[in-house]
Amino acid sequence: MSPFAVTAKSSAYFSALTQEIDKKLHKAIASPNQRRDLLQALFADIALEVDDRARAIILGREDAASDSWIDAKAPICFYDVLADHFSLQPELGKPILVLIVQLWSQPFASHIFALLFHKWLFEVELDSADVLLRYSSALVQGATNIFWIDVQTNTTHFHSLFSYLLVDVALVPERLKKIPLQAQRDLFHLLSRFIFLYNQVDKIESFLKNFPVFPNAFFIGGPADIFVIELADQLQKLKVEPVLLHYLSHIKVLQGLELRMTTSTRLKTCLYSFTSPGGPMYPTRAVRHAAWDALDFLFPVGRYPRHIISLFFRLMYPWYWPSSCWNFVLSCIQAILYSVLGLIFPRHKLRDRHQS
Known part of the structure; x- marks a missing residue:
């Protein structure tokens, strides 16, 4: 059920929004030289927070701006209400979907698709397996790019998108099975990389229980191994210090997971790479201390030898001695x-x- 009221005024408002999106997509198709900028601008518009006036119309309350219940709710964005709108009335989104498909290979096309149709994809019935795989792949690709925007800006603006994919799709087998198995695997890879960013560590246990079957599980291990491998790879890619510290502060929840020796070594090596100054990571003092805390907590055996070895390596960087x-x-x-x-x-x- 949608939390947004359907009234004559809200219906007219959604119709106007849909026409505006349709117009901008047509303009992007007709202007090859400006296509990227136009799609980027459209993506930014869809990601904007809904202002008080529009919120009142969407929620069906003329006094929403002064309603304490509304003020207490978390901010909503245009993509939230549009995604609900298109999932409840799929036929209204078809013209926009046709235009997005024509722009499929363009930057920000998959971003826009993921924001507008992430709920629609799991509500409609698609006859063609090829079309379903294409849409599912576009969803994962678009969501990946969108979540990286939050990483680069140190925000959680797209928390609702992540929450839907995790709570309403990944943890609901009936809905998850609506997309092809390969798309399910890609989705779980994606969620594994960003579950720390959006503070959903309390759902890790349920998340691991719902992992789809992976064909190479014999070689790389079970769900916990795959999850930790993806997480370790994500840590290596993070360059924004507050986000990296956020990940390291949550990584202690991995204690108790049954991992293969190769996976455990991989995680240990990843954390150890953040404990020394200089290349290739050039971690700050805060990151080094957070990495040491996580490393000593998860791998207490060999703690003192590691610190002694690290001390010898520190001697190789004399410019760090004064600090x-x-x-x-x-x-x-x-x-x-x-x-x-x-x-x-x-x-x-x-x-x-x-x-x-």
């Missing part, structure tokens, strides 16, 4: 200060004072 010594001195001063404060204000006294 390392300074940070060491600061850490010692901080530890001494906390110890002195602990002696002056014991924890039980602070607790008694707080209770009184």
